[in-house]
Amino acid sequence: MAKDFITRKENYSEWYNELVVRADLAENSSVRGCMVIKPYGYAIWEKMQHTLDAMFKATGHQNAYFPLFIPKSFFEKEAEHVEGFAKECAVVTHHRLAKSPNGKGLVPDPEARLEEELIVRPTSETIIWDTYRKWIKSYRDLPILCNQWANVVRWEMRTRMFLRTAEFLWQEGHTAHETSQEAEEESVKMMHVYADFAEKYMAVPVVRGVKTANERFAGAVNTYCIEAMMQDGKALQAGTSHFLGQNFAKAFDVKYLSRDNKLEYVWASSWGVSTRLMGALIMTHSDDNGLVLPPALAPLQVVLVPIFKTEEEKNMIDSLANQLQTELKNKGISVKYDDDTKQKPGWKFNEYEFKGVPVRLTLGARDLKEGKVEIFRRDTCEKELRGTEGLSEYIEQLLKDIQQNLFDKAVKLRAEKTRNVDTWEDFKVEIEKGGFLMCHWDGTTETELKIKEETKATIRCIPIDAPEEEGKCIYTGKPSKQRVIFARNY
Amino acid sequence: MAKDFITRKENYSEWYNELVVRADLAENSSVRGCMVIKPYGYAIWEKMQHTLDAMFKATGHQNAYFPLFIPKSFFEKEAEHVEGFAKECAVVTHHRLAKSPNGKGLVPDPEARLEEELIVRPTSETIIWDTYRKWIKSYRDLPILCNQWANVVRWEMRTRMFLRTAEFLWQEGHTAHETSQEAEEESVKMMHVYADFAEKYMAVPVVRGVKTANERFAGAVNTYCIEAMMQDGKALQAGTSHFLGQNFAKAFDVKYLSRDNKLEYVWASSWGVSTRLMGALIMTHSDDNGLVLPPALAPLQVVLVPIFKTEEEKNMIDSLANQLQTELKNKGISVKYDDDTKQKPGWKFNEYEFKGVPVRLTLGARDLKEGKVEIFRRDTCEKELRGTEGLSEYIEQLLKDIQQNLFDKAVKLRAEKTRNVDTWEDFKVEIEKGGFLMCHWDGTTETELKIKEETKATIRCIPIDAPEEEGKCIYTGKPSKQRVIFARNY
Numbered sequence: 001m002a003k004d005f006i007t008r009k010e011n012y013s014e015w016y017n018e019l020v021v022r023a024d025l026a027e028n029s030s031v032r033g034c035m036v037i038k039p040y041g042y043a044i045w046e047k048m049q050h051t052l053d054a055m056f057k058a059t060g061h062q063n064a065y066f067p068l069f070i071p072k073s074f075f076e077k078e079a080e081h082v083e084g085f086a087k088e089c090a091v092v093t094h095h096r097l098a099k100s101p102n103g104k105g106l107v108p109d110p111e112a113r114l115e116e117e118l119i120v121r122p123t124s125e126t127i128i129w130d131t132y133r134k135w136i137k138s139y140r141d142l143p144i145l146c147n148q149w150a151n152v153v154r155w156e157m158r159t160r161m162f163l164r165t166a167e168f169l170w171q172e173g174h175t176a177h178e179t180s181q182e183a184e185e186e187s188v189k190m191m192h193v194y195a196d197f198a199e200k201y202m203a204v205p206v207v208r209g210v211k212t213a214n215e216r217f218a219g220a221v222n223t224y225c226i227e228a229m230m231q232d233g234k235a236l237q238a239g240t241s242h243f244l245g246q247n248f249a250k251a252f253d254v255k256y257l258s259r260d261n262k263l264e265y266v267w268a269s270s271w272g273v274s275t276r277l278m279g280a281l282i283m284t285h286s287d288d289n290g291l292v293l294p295p296a297l298a299p300l301q302v303v304l305v306p307i308f309k310t311e312e313e314k315n316m317i318d319s320l321a322n323q324l325q326t327e328l329k330n331k332g333i334s335v336k337y338d339d340d341t342k343q344k345p346g347w348k349f350n351e352y353e354f355k356g357v358p359v360r361l362t363l364g365a366r367d368l369k370e371g372k373v374e375i376f377r378r379d380t381c382e383k384e385l386r387g388t389e390g391l392s393e394y395i396e397q398l399l400k401d402i403q404q405n406l407f408d409k410a411v412k413l414r415a416e417k418t419r420n421v422d423t424w425e426d427f428k429v430e431i432e433k434g435g436f437l438m439c440h441w442d443g444t445t446e447t448e449l450k451i452k453e454e455t456k457a458t459i460r461c462i463p464i465d466a467p468e469e470e471g472k473c474i475y476t477g478k479p480s481k482q483r484v485i486f487a488r489n490y
Numbered sequence: 491m492a493k494d495f496i497t498r499k500e501n502y503s504e505w506y507n508e509l510v511v512r513a514d515l516a517e518n519s520s521v522r523g524c525m526v527i528k529p530y531g532y533a534i535w536e537k538m539q540h541t542l543d544a545m546f547k548a549t550g551h552q553n554a555y556f557p558l559f560i561p562k563s564f565f566e567k568e569a570e571h572v573e574g575f576a577k578e579c580a581v582v583t584h585h586r587l588a589k590s591p592n593g594k595g596l597v598p599d600p601e602a603r604l605e606e607e608l609i610v611r612p613t614s615e616t617i618i619w620d621t622y623r624k625w626i627k628s629y630r631d632l633p634i635l636c637n638q639w640a641n642v643v644r645w646e647m648r649t650r651m652f653l654r655t656a657e658f659l660w661q662e663g664h665t666a667h668e669t670s671q672e673a674e675e676e677s678v679k680m681m682h683v684y685a686d687f688a689e690k691y692m693a694v695p696v697v698r699g700v701k702t703a704n705e706r707f708a709g710a711v712n713t714y715c716i717e718a719m720m721q722d723g724k725a726l727q728a729g730t731s732h733f734l735g736q737n738f739a740k741a742f743d744v745k746y747l748s749r750d751n752k753l754e755y756v757w758a759s760s761w762g763v764s765t766r767l768m769g770a771l772i773m774t775h776s777d778d779n780g781l782v783l784p785p786a787l788a789p790l791q792v793v794l795v796p797i798f799k800t801e802e803e804k805n806m807i808d809s810l811a812n813q814l815q816t817e818l819k820n821k822g823i824s825v826k827y828d829d830d831t832k833q834k835p836g837w838k839f840n841e842y843e844f845k846g847v848p849v850r851l852t853l854g855a856r857d858l859k860e861g862k863v864e865i866f867r868r869d870t871c872e873k874e875l876r877g878t879e880g881l882s883e884y885i886e887q888l889l890k891d892i893q894q895n896l897f898d899k900a901v902k903l904r905a906e907k908t909r910n911v912d913t914w915e916d917f918k919v920e921i922e923k924g925g926f927l928m929c930h931w932d933g934t935t936e937t938e939l940k941i942k943e944e945t946k947a948t949i950r951c952i953p954i955d956a957p958e959e960e961g962k963c964i965y966t967g968k969p970s971k972q973r974v975i976f977a978r979n980y
Contacts, residue, residue, distance in 0.1 A: 030617070034558070036621050039636060062532070064532050067519045067524035072595075074520075082596070089585070090585060090608070091598045092580045092581060092582050095578060095581070096577060096581070097577060108581045127519065130520050131517075131519065131520075151640075342630075
């Protein structure tokens with residue numbers, strides 16, 4: 001384990017906070033609840049963005065950009081939405097600073113008070129549906145399939161880097177459709193896109209499900225979600241996709257002329273993932289030696305570290321390193337040859353290990369004379385000596401193996417920490433151990449809230465692929481037809 | 491010219507405003523001064539972003555992300571900066587809305603007033619240098635070469651889409667260096683990167699120059715810039731790169747241990763281009779038939795429109811269209827085969843012409859029976875009939891020709907509208923005709939401001955490659971060693 005670095009067992013929460021800072025991913029800024037995403041962290045986020053963006057475009061979506069500010073009155077138009085989003089938010093009241101009357105510093109200029117306050121967007125349904133009203137006249141204008149990459153602000157009281165920050169980066173898709181079915185299909189489709197991304201690129205297994213009424217997005221008819229499990233057994237909601245019905249169309253009076261020539265309200269979906277995914281990525285794979293990154297999202301996939309004494313040795317190593325770099329780059333693999341002499345090999349080993357570079361090759365003069373190099377894989381921390389023959393092909397396959405191994409490991413852990421619980425007595429004991437408890441529930445918000453109050457466990461989702469099964473609610477004993485996932489969560 | 495579309499001659503300013511809306515690039519939103527960037531406009535911006543981002547990375551820069559909000563007190567730390575930026579800005583004073591005491595709607599919760607107001611960033615030097623203080627200890631930590639893609643807000647009184655909006659999208663590079671020379675070299679380098687981008691991709695010729703003291707960025711020692719000329723002869727500042735000296739290091743106390751073991755203030759540069767580039771792109775090339783896009787930035791480069799009566803004809807056209815699409819895509823050219831039967835060919839011609847698609851092929855059954863297709867190039871609006879042999883190679887070359895032709899045309903227009911002016915009498919006449927007036931100037935802000943007051947002309951820049959030439963200031967007759975560019979500007 002890394003020197004001076006706290007272990008997961010000692011304190012999972014502190015381990016995470018320290019890891020984020022020490023791996024150069026992010027740090028807190030001077031602005032309460034806002035973080036600085038450092039270049040290494042941002043490079044991972046960029047890889048996520050590029051992959052997701054391509055997936056959105058492949059499913060027919062286009063990017064656009066809508067204003068940062070939302071007039072206060074817009075929030076008053078959708079009754080549930082205002083409850084959910086217009087509370088803890090950043091309120092812009094003035095458009096100018098002026099010299100303070102006492103001569104010291106600046107104050108908001110009383111002459112420059114806004115007639116109507118502006119809210120820094122916590123999410124953009126309102127401003128976007130205000131815009132869609134102008135775009136939509138007839139069914140010929142539908143569907144509209146827009147996405148935007150943007151920053152949003154929610155004035156969270158307790159913040160944690162990536163997981164919950166006042167400002168965060170995200171994408172939000174907002175679609176408009178002719179029919180209820182089409183809009184709901186879109187939201188289900190995007191849940192699957194998110195799940196595919198999480199599993200194939202992040203190597204994070206997720207449960208696809210639907211939220212209970214109580215956990216639903218404010219203004220949604222149905223909220224689909226993907227739920228991941230962290231190593232400590234806590235759940236993390238990694239993405240949500242909402243079927244909004246006609247709620248926003250009604251609030252913003254967005255109607256279209258239908259195929260049978262009637263004016264109808266438009267149907268909507270919205271869906272988003274955020275820099276929170278970074279938290280999920282970090283917490284799923286990393287270990288007591290630092291960050292572990294799946295190759296598909298690692299900014300640097302392979303690092304080559306030389307060990308040599310003489311110039312002759314260095315030349316020999318250079319020649320292999322150059323060849324390897326060319327071969328790997330041709331395979332689309334990112335590689336760095338770190339022959340900087342300011343740092344010792346040992347320092348470099350620690351550094352790249354801590355930063356989660358999936359594969360490290362040590363090009364040691366001594367080994368090389370025997371035609372061998374040392375290969376270190378970050379996921380298992382195993383080393384092996386190998387001949388240089390076919391090395392780049394071997395590394396290419398190794399990266400795939402690492403990607404798969406990380407996913408398999410996470411699936412295994414999740415399976416170990418997921419179990420059926422059938423009595424309230426068991427529930428209270430089991431919830432303390434963490435993980436997903438698969439339980440029957442009577443379907444009422446009342447019961448859900450009571451369980452939350454007593455145990456801090458929430459219903460993460462009703463899995464979409466759970467089998468029908470007769471049973472009794474663990475809390476009320478009332479009949480139930482399907483198990484749902486209870487867990488404590490981030 | 492397009493039906494119902496105003497000409498440049500009639501009213502250049504209205505022509506621009508209407509073009510932006512009718513070509514589906516952007517529209518005004520319900521929030522004063524903020525625009526919605528529509529999918530087609532955003533697709534162009536994305537192409538700009540991707541190209542610039544690759545250029546930044548190729549010159550050693552990394553992306554990061556810094557907070558949207560800046561504490562008010564940060565602006566008070568750099569004396570000139572506060573004058574320039576902390577005036578017309580969006581001020582966040584509260585972090586919660588509450589039900590209005592009169593029961594109607596929402597008001598900023600008096601209980602949730604921020605201790606210190608937050609400013610929505612108009613530019614990020616302050617928050618970034620507050621961060622760099624934590625990153626920089628010794629010369630080993632330098633240089634820092636960061637860029638961020640972000641939204642910024644400046645509360646402009648008169649706004650115009652893309653050219654001047656309250657919120658806009660941009661990138662801002664912020665670099666930290668050991669020496670003055672290195673920092674200034676960086677800012678010069680980035681001016682050249684911007685100029686290369688403008689000329690090679692946007693096909694917009696620019697003058698590389700340095701701003702006068704009066705036009706300098708608030709807090710900079712030197713501001714380098716690229717200045718373009720629009721078709722109406724007005725200047726448009728397309729990008730700026732600032733050598734900031736040690737001003738922000740001093741304001742935020744950022745020191746490093748130098749190679750000779752002394753604590754020194756860090757040297758800085760910052761540089762940015764914004765969605766304003768969209769305005770420059772539109773105004774440089776477009777005509778009375780709508781948008782004209784350089785192929786390098788056109789979201790769609792080639793469109794294929796079929797004309798047919800029978801199914802047999804359609805099959806014949808399909809087969810050529812499919813082949814062409816494959817060939818063009820293999821060459822990295824974006825192409826769309828628009829065989830949608832809901833719209834007539836004539837409607838499609840107008841649509842793609844108005845949206846500036848560089849090349850249109852009409853695949854008419856009649857022509858095709860003679861082995862020919864019609865090729866329309868948007869830059870000159872010329873049509874030609876051509877055999878299908880080697881068509882994709884021809885189109886590939888045509889796109890290059892169009893790119894070059896647009897640049898050449900813009901260079902020619904600029905040359906026509908640029909002239910030396912040597913007397914004040916001439917100046918007052920010539921400035922009314924638009925264009926760049928190359929004049930001697932005595933180097934004082936006083937003279938510059940008087941000229942601006944009398945003629946609304948400003949000094950756009952002191953070109954970096956202008957020859958030394960003895961002369962007399964057009965206004966004061968005092969000696970001068972170089973001509974500068976006077977113009978009215980956007």
